[in-house]
Amino acid sequence: MDTANLAAFLAVAATGSFSRAAEQLHLTQPAISKRIATLEQQLGVRLFDRIGKHVGLTEAGRTLQPRAELIINTFNDTRRALGNLSASIQGRLSLATSHHIGLHRLPPVLRRFTKAYPGVVLDIDFLDSEVAYDKVLQGEIELAVITLAPQVEPPLIATRIWLDQLEFVVAPEHPLAGRQEVQLSQLAAYPAVFPGGNTFTHNVVAQLFERHGVSPQVSMSTNYMETIKMMVSIGLAWSVLPRTMIDSQVRVLPVPDARLVRDLGCIHHSGRTLSNAGRALIELLHTERESDTVT
Structure with a gap:
């Protein structure tokens, strides 16, 4: 079973649209349709009902979704763990931040980061803090720099920066x-x-x-x-x-x-292996930490 087909399945399930899934994965719509068809053939079940313009999960699709997420997350975690063995800081880093922090706090940090690690490709999503919190919890994003929840519970780890x-x-x-x-x-x-x-x-x-x-x-x-x-x-x-x-x-x-x-800070999932790039960004954010005294 190809992880690319599972990724296409999850994108369609999340967006409810083959065209939007294609945009999200930077593919053509026929390519997405082919991947879904291949996956359905491999599993011997229909994963989506297509009624007019509406695309919805079948019972089989709903059963597959959490398992597909687990497979993709495990695969990506394994790839990061193996990549970390080289000790090089490069590759793609998925990062979410709120609009306010992205405009008023992060620019100097990211400027220093990209200058220090030109081999890292930053994949930045601007999201509400609460949405970013859930995406880190679900393993969809490696790091988020957001307004912290009053209580951040395991398996998430939070570091207050500002x-x-x-x-x-x-x-x-x-x-x-x-x-x-x-x-x-x-x-x-x-x-x-x-x-x-x-x-x-x-x-x-x-x-x-x-x-x-x-x-x-x-x-x-x-x-x-x-x-x-x-x-x-x-x-x-x-x-x-x-x-x-x-x-x-x-x-x-x-x-x-x-x-x-x-409190503004950084969160990541304790059960997800941090990439070398993720560790480097967290270390850089630590240098930005302010004291507890606010005047």
């Missing part, structure tokens, strides 16, 4: 701008835009308000910090932003007893 101070912000013309002190209850009287409810950052902010018995007016949500900043800057709502994004477009509010910090 402490990210969050500030309450409003537009320069907002009624609360310029005040010497603003209470959470005063903020709650105005519309807010928060990160999506499924995000680690949303939970950090929501828990602060819960501890003080205050319910904010969350009228909008988005997972992109740049979009939140735009909404705040034009006066649509107040929000929280990382200190690294503060500039003249917004005003920071002095809110007493409201220290908000999130």
Whole structure:
């Protein structure tokens, strides 16, 4: 059984489309169809139902999917383990990062990495931290540099790299701008835009308000910090932003007893053999680690 055929099967199963699977694997659609047909012939079962434009797994396909994932992950892990014997740092490194970290934290690290290891091809996915977390857990991505969950449980291993101070912000013309002190209850009287409810950052902010018995007016949500900043800057709502994004477009509010910090860092799967390239990137990230003190 060819692992390339299994990879094609998993891509179609994940995307629900032969054409999208072809794009994902950088193949033609006929090539994907041929691989699926070969796999079905080898196994003697039909793996997909094709009804109009809809492609769905058959019962046999659903049975094969977790086993195919195990085979592919085991094969890739074995290939990395054997490749590591050479001690050379080269090959492909699958890396996921959030849009915010990818824009504001990672560029200097990746610049140093690519200069030091020109033989490594970086395969970078920009994903929500929560999505990247799950992809590392499922073995689809080797490393993720993301906003860390409050509790990272085995089999994942997390290393905090940056402490990210969050500030309450409003537009320069907002009624609360310029005040010497603003209470959470005063903020709650105005519309807010928060990160999506499924995000680690949303939970950090929501828990602060819960501890003080205050319910904010969350009228909008988005997972992109740049979009939140735009909404705040034009006066649509107040929000929280990382200190690294503060500039003249917004005003920071002095809110007493409201220290908000999130951990940014790197995660990988303890059951997956790290490539030499992955180890090298983690070591480089360690040099970026900041102290626990946030002013």
